[in-house]
Amino acid sequence: MKADRKTRLARHVFAENLRRRRKELGLSQETFAALVGVHRTYVGAVERCEKNITLDNIERFAIALECSIGELLEEHDEG
Amino acid sequence: MKADRKTRLARHVFAENLRRRRKELGLSQETFAALVGVHRTYVGAVERCEKNITLDNIERFAIALECSIGELLEEHDEG
Numbered sequence: 001m002k003a004d005r006k007t008r009l010a011r012h013v014f015a016e017n018l019r020r021r022r023k024e025l026g027l028s029q030e031t032f033a034a035l036v037g038v039h040r041t042y043v044g045a046v047e048r049c050e051k052n053i054t055l056d057n058i059e060r061f062a063i064a065l066e067c068s069i070g071e072l073l074e075e076h077d078e079g
Numbered sequence: 080m081k082a083d084r085k086t087r088l089a090r091h092v093f094a095e096n097l098r099r100r101r102k103e104l105g106l107s108q109e110t111f112a113a114l115v116g117v118h119r120t121y122v123g124a125v126e127r128c129e130k131n132i133t134l135d136n137i138e139r140f141a142i143a144l145e146c147s148i149g150e151l152l153e154e155h156d157e158g
Contacts, residue, residue, distance in 0.1 A: 010138040010148055054131040059089040069089055070149045 010073060011049045014058070017072045019047050021065045036064045089152060090128045093137070096151045098126050100144045115143045 022032050022043075029047070033040040038057070045051040053061075062069045101111050101122075108126070112119040117136070124130040132140075141148045 010134050014134060052133045052135045054133050055089050055093060055137065056131045058134065069152050073148050073152065 015049045094126050094128045
């Protein structure tokens, strides 16, 4: 797959996947934040696309969400 | 694929894929940096795993490398 400028911003795709996966695991933002070792407001900010998350944190999030980094950065169909 | 703590650090995987793909395209660090709009030393630092790159920059790198973000974050066999 070739990336092009028409694809949605990676930040948005990541935010959506994070929120979906966190809810699948039945975790609140607060519980998830504690699991990863970040502040609850940071998780909220990432889910609102306000924070430009770093690769080290993407990796920590993926480990806590028990999925691959790739899965968090790919677009998934809704519904 | 489930992420676990035995997999190599995402930073290393990204660095290796960046270097390989940049060379496939025949780009020097300097030319690539100019293409992306970052400083040459920044590209070198990312390739040496010294910088914790952000998602916005991962996306810009993927666009310049004409590949997906996923491809830059997956482990590839060598050789």
